[in-house]
Amino acid sequence: MAEIRVENLHKSFGEFVAVRNSNFTVEDGEFVVLLGPSGCGKTTTLRMIAGLELPTSGRILLGGNDVTFKRAGERDIAFVFQLFALYPHMNVRQNIGFPLKCEGVPRSEIARRVTEAARILRIEHIMNKPVSGLSGGDRQRVALGRAIVREPMCFLMDEPLGALDSEFRHVMCGELRGLHNRLKATTVYVTHDQLEAMSMADKIAVMSGGLIEQFGSPQEIYQRPVSMFVADFIGSPPMNFLKFESGIARGSAEARLGDAVVPMPAVHEDVAPAKLVLGVRPEHIRFDDASPLRGSVYGAEYLGTTQIITVDTEFGQIKARTNSHINVATGSHVGLRFNADRLSLFRGDGGRAVNSALYEGVAHG
Numbered sequence: 201m202a203e204i205r206v207e208n209l210h211k212s213f214g215e216f217v218a219v220r221n222s223n224f225t226v227e228d229g230e231f232v233v234l235l236g237p238s239g240c241g242k243t244t245t246l247r248m249i250a251g252l253e254l255p256t257s258g259r260i261l262l263g264g265n266d267v268t269f270k271r272a273g274e275r276d277i278a279f280v281f282q283l284f285a286l287y288p289h290m291n292v293r294q295n296i297g298f299p300l301k302c303e304g305v306p307r308s309e310i311a312r313r314v315t316e317a318a319r320i321l322r323i324e325h326i327m328n329k330p331v332s333g334l335s336g337g338d339r340q341r342v343a344l345g346r347a348i349v350r351e352p353m354c355f356l357m358d359e360p361l362g363a364l365d366s367e368f369r370h371v372m373c374g375e376l377r378g379l380h381n382r383l384k385a386t387t388v389y390v391t392h393d394q395l396e397a398m399s400m401a402d403k404i405a406v407m408s409g410g411l412i413e414q415f416g417s418p419q420e421i422y423q424r425p426v427s428m429f430v431a432d433f434i435g436s437p438p439m440n441f442l443k444f445e446s447g448i449a450r451g452s453a454e455a456r457l458g459d460a461v462v463p464m465p466a467v468h469e470d471v472a473p474a475k476l477v478l479g480v481r482p483e484h485i486r487f488d489d490a491s492p493l494r495g496s497v498y499g500a501e502y503l504g505t506t507q508i509i510t511v512d513t514e515f516g517q518i519k520a521r522t523n524s525h526i527n528v529a530t531g532s533h534v535g536l537r538f539n540a541d542r543l544s545l546f547r548g549d550g551g552r553a554v555n556s557a558l559y560e561g562v563a564h565g
């Protein structure tokens with residue numbers, strides 16, 4: 201049982217609060233990603249779980265045991281960093297086996313575990329090579345091998361793919377997820393790259409300013425963001441935001457944008473006349489000449505099977521993702537229609553999502 205539970209975890213450096221009352225649980229065997237912009241507290245959270253940083257307050261439980269004040273070496277955890285510090289004078293086999301040698305594990309057991317790690321990572325062919333000549337990807341595999349041989353309860357990974365170029369990073373994301381599916385070890389993974397997070401995570405904790413804004417599956421976070429911050433951070437291009445001013449009564453299922461009445465999921469709370477923001481993902485917009493919501497085409501970005509078309513409207517620029525065979529000329533006037541079931545509604549002040557049919561069962565914290 202290797203569940204990680206973080207309870208009211210708080211970390212200040214002097215006056216500065218790096219992590220604010222974090223609460224989340226990584227279930228046994230789950231792959232959880234801490235995602236957010238630089239400085240939001242991801243690494244500090246991970247270092248506290250690892251035992252490399254002491255919390256100001258709060259608790260960390262590993263497999264039900266309180267380890268908050270235990271040293272890193274006393275926690276059954278393996279840490280994988282971006283800067284994989286391999287020993288240049290050792291070959292791959294020696295590098296992978298080194299942590300076990302330090303722990304005094306018998307030679308035959310080291311050999312067994314190193315062979316097993318090589319098989320899992322599919323690096324049997326490079327085991328006798330020096331690490332100095334290896335590619336970035338192979339070096340990363342060796343670093344993972346060093347973590348795997350320890351057979352820890354959990355893996356903690358801090359931007360382990362950050363040093364790789366983007367194409368190779370994509371390949372390694374697939375490999376890491378495949379590795380996780382084989383090992384089923386509880387994993388916490390830190391990144392600022394939403395594509396990495398979306399492609400690997402069972403659950404994502406989206407962080408901002410030391411706070412966990414939302415914790416949920418990639419689908420929940422993408423489809424039902426609890427704040428404009430989350431909606432903006434996840435998705436490429438991000439969600440479109442259309443500011444408008446009007447009150448929306450409980451039960452209402454439409455928003456008035458200028459001359460256009462836009463159908464949307466029913467709202468479960470009264471929202472007093474205030475600035476509101478309608479959120480729509482680019483793929484939930486289609487062109488419809490009959491729609492009163494109009495604009496002129498600013499430009500198109502061809503992406504192969506799809507294209508991103510940017511339209512200037514009185515609510516600002518709106519980006520729509522359409523099939524690339526749709527032909528819209530720059531400067532032409534178009535009508536836009538939104539997929540009513542997929543719209544989000546946010547408060548203009550603070551950016552929290554308004555409780556609508558789309559958000560039933562989602563905590564707004």
Ligand code: ATP
Pocket residue numbers: 213216218236237238239240241242243244245392
């Ligand atoms: P990055 O991706 O840039 O590493 P992050 O989300 O991992 O960002 P952290 O490294 O956790 O962020 O840092 C959170 C904040 O805490 C930052 O503003 C950082 O400057 C500050 N911080 C981290 N460690 C210390 C420290 N030892 N002393 C003072 N401030 C610190």
